[in-house]
Amino acid sequence: MPLLNLPIFVQSVSIWRPRRKVLAPIFALRNLNMFINVFSEQSNTMVDRLSAASDKGTFSIWKYMVAYTMDSICQTTIGIKLGIQMQKNQAFPNNFEKFSELIMMRTLMPWLHSDFIYQFTPYYKQITNSITYMTNFVIIKEKRHALKEDAANKNKVKNQNSDIGKPATKTSLELLIEYSGGDKGYTNLELQEEMMVMILAGTDTSAVASSFVMLMLSKHQDIQEKLYQELIEILDDKENITAEDLSHLRYLDVVIKETLRLYPPVPIIVRTTKNDFILPSGRKIVKGTGVVIHIWGTHRNPKYWGPDAEVFRPERFIDLELDHPTAYMPFSQGPRNCLGYQYAMMSIKTVIASLVRRYKILPAEYIIEDGEKPLRVKYEIMLKHVDNFQLQLIHRK
Secondary structure (H helix, E strand, C coil): CHHHHCCHHHCCHHHHHHHHHHHHHHHCHHHHHHHHHHHHHHHHHHHHHHHHCCCCCCEECHHHHHHHHHHHHHHHHCCCCCCHHHCCCCHHHHHHHHHHHHHHHHHCCHHHCCHHHHCCCHHHHHHHHHHHHHHHHCCHHHHHHHHHHHHCCHHHHHCCCHHHCCCCCCCHHHHHHHHHCHHHCCCHHHHHHHHHHHHHHHHHHHHHHHHHHHHHHHHCHHHHHHHHHHHHHHHCCCCCCCHHHHHHCHHHHHHHHHHHHHCCCCCEEEEECCCCEECCCCCEECCCCEEEEEHHHHHCCHHHHCCCCCCCCHHHHCCCCCCCCCCCCECECCCCCCCCHHHHHHHHHHHHHHHHHHEEEEECCCCCCCCCCCCCEEEECEEEECCCCEEEEEECC
């Protein structure tokens, strides 16, 4: 299955280490700050689109979030404005969702793990069609040629944004070509692989996290009001959010962190032990053993989070001092942690700030007062809401 071997986080060390080294500088803060204008532009589009669904009762915010994150990530990675948010038939998101469903189905059916067996099932053709569509979408050869033409006039590139006094924004693809060695660096296939990973992984994680934040704000009106007051104080009536603005939104930051604690987009990860390891219970895990790390359980462990571990309380992250560095790891931990965590946080902050300034978020109409009862969730590669992130939006006066 071609696409399943792409993500560097499941590759062998010999492939993963050099690729990680090339990718890491792309996610440096100086590069990410250039993407805020894209997040702001796309979140404003989303906010405007939601006018049609607001003040009309319960609806699912999921498809709006997916369209926002996919538009944002395609523009920042490969420099293409898809305009998915303005489309009725969203072909790329539909193929991506089908791909995710089929991957999870195969994961939960051990008899389909064999490639030989899987190729004779009806699922194989379905997933191949989705992979082909998504892979053909990221056409690196044509994009590389276009970049060369743009680079022919260096002065033009340098002064691209001279009218606003800011440096020209480079996409992740441009940065990857540059950092991998230009024409002598990554091949078109390698570039395509890495861009697909960024688009697929970045879309779902940010959309899931943002949607869960919206649900938690709908359940906790006092916290939502406190956040709204911070947004009004810091942003006032500014149309576009900047990187500097995000650095001042402290309460927004802890609201998102607390949501990620209770509802991490990736609730479990798998690692292989490099050495023999003795658990606190005295049991021994031998070298080379596959280990499932339960992030959901760790984030709700009273040992690290206290007796109110199940309670949504953003204030716990103010001056937080953890007893163990891995007690909180919504983006994994260690050498193979998520490279794009800062990118994701910037995207989430921008869209949540834009939404809360315009709308008051209420629970779905069928929701009764449930206190701190956890949301109903399911696992589909990412953690998802069983009821598809339904809520209500009311225009603020």
